């Protein structure tokens with residue numbers, strides 16, 4: 001973010017007080033901050049009572065061996081039981097868990113879909129657990145899930161949780177290559193997928209990518225993947241091999257009786273891969289008790305969730321952490337009714353989301369700034385056609401929300417009535433950490449405001465000293481929290497190095513984000529300070545894309561930067577040096593080929609917006625690429641200070657050569 005944008009932000013002086021009615025009846029009031037400050041552990045113990053434990057814990061937090069935390073030590077519980085069975089046992093079996101809305105239109109011209117009650121969900125999860133167990137999956141075994149946004153995806157996750165088999169959900173937009181590396185890294189013996197899903201009005205295949213991924217895995221570690229369980233969604237033609245099993249064969253005939261076993265509070269629940277600063281994605285490990293407490297409490301507090309009356313909709317994909325914490329674990333633990341939508345916002349028309357809000361009478365809505373900026377571009381006439389009066393609270397996540405988008409969201413979607421909660425958190429934190437409380441906080445557009453009760457964050461300088469109000473620095477989390485990542489799958493050293501070494505003396509968790517405290521001490525998140533980009537709220541590693549580019553035979557060297565983009569927040573811009581004497585496509589055609597190559601290696605989300613073929617890259621004398629200068633070029637800015645460059649004429653060369661090689665779609 002440029003200095004100018006930043007200072008504009010900090011002069012933002014609009015305030016939105018909580019609506020009086022909401023404040024009067026809020027789930028969490030101002031005293032929660034005080035209570036948590038006075039005794040953080042007993043505060044979290046109280047929140048843990050939201051769950052059903054087969055055995056209570058003897059100790060709230062074991063932080064004797066930092067940075068390895070244990071929460072609710074000695075406690076035992078089953079996550080799926082907490083998300084499903086207990087609601088049925090409490091007499092709420094007929095309550096709708098999901099209004100599933102498919103992307104295709106049904107025969108009656110309305111969206112295809114169905115309602116799934118908690119009782120039905122319990123049966124489905126139990127059947128799937130029996131079927132998966134029959135395939136040889138036991139507690140501790142890993143299962144990879146690569147699915148469209150259909151109810152079976154959530155059933156699959158919960159069935160794994162029920163068996164104590166950690167899942168790793170891989171976003172359906174990732175490539176076969178990305179899927180295979182994740183299967184290998186966590187050693188998954190079962191892959192759950194579908195023939196395909198519906199996206200943008202067409203059936204989009206998934207199974208071929210799984211076949212390719214499993215073949216790659218087979219070449220590296222024969223016999224690792226024992227079975228692939230396939231949901232029939234689109235009816236597309238699929239290749240079916242010996243290890244493939246149809247979901248409708250295995251699950252539909254399985255018994256709906258399944259006894260959930262209680263697992264240790266620290267039993268692994270899932271691994272979620274996320275981009276880091278090196279080429280290799282990090283497997284973030286979340287465990288059961290603390291994670292579920294954190295997800296459930298924050299969902300209750302930040303969304304002021306009233307499970308009896310609210311209809312909640314989070315538009316994230318279950319392939320990301322937001323889908324894990326705020327579609328599956330938090331909301332289901334809280335017994336809410338929610339919307340699950342398979343498709344894209346513009347299919348079959350650009351008002352699709354608002355039509356769903358109107359039809360399902362959605363009250364709580366959670367999405368990303370990128371989506372909001374896209375709707376702003378399409379114009380308010382579209383949402384204005386629908387009755388959005390059911391909405392009472394709006395949430396934002398994934399990237400900084402600029403005040404303009406915040407105001408548009410609040411006024412056009414929220415009819416100037418609804419609070420907007422800007423929620424900062426990460427795959428690693430597992431739960432929302434910094435956010436307004438809708439019944440307490442007078443929010444400022446663009447600020448995530450303050451850490452939630454029970455959460456401690458600060459902004460510090462390079463030495464780890466807290467900065468004063470009005471100053472900026474690095475965001476740190478200063479105390480352990482229940483949903484914190486426990487380690488990186490199979491790599492304790494990288495876990496310590498990545499998050500805990502920078503401020504080892506203080507024992508702070510380094511989040512990798514820049515932040516500023518305003519004059520009131522409220523927090524403004526400013527984006528990543530490492531080589532991680534945030535494109536449409538998705539984390540992408542510059543190094544990972546660079547590695548993908550240099551794996552193409554024509555590319556000798558590559559540098560990638562995230563450049564500011566009006567809609568997606570940041571966009572991937574790549575600079576490549578070609579190998580000498582290569583032959584094949586040239587110019588635009590080559591650029592397209594390279595973009596396609598990145599999509600094949602990582603996934604379509606990583607496709608560079610722009611690839612510029614250059615003769616040289618700006619490097620320091622020690623050989624480090626100066627991405628700052630490349631960012632200047634990519635953002636069409638005056639190139640900054642070049643005095644530390646080994647060869648100061650390089651930037652002129654790049655600027656001159658930029659007439660060719662731009663690609664946008």
Ligand code: WTA
Pocket residue numbers: 274320321322396397398399400401422423424425426427428448511512513525526527528534537538539
């Ligand atoms: C960014 C998504 C500003 C941040 C839940 C963080 C945000 C990264 C916000 C985590 C926000 C997320 N304001 N920035 N409200 N929320 N971020 O792991 O850079 O996909 O470190 O988790 O997104 O992305 P992740």
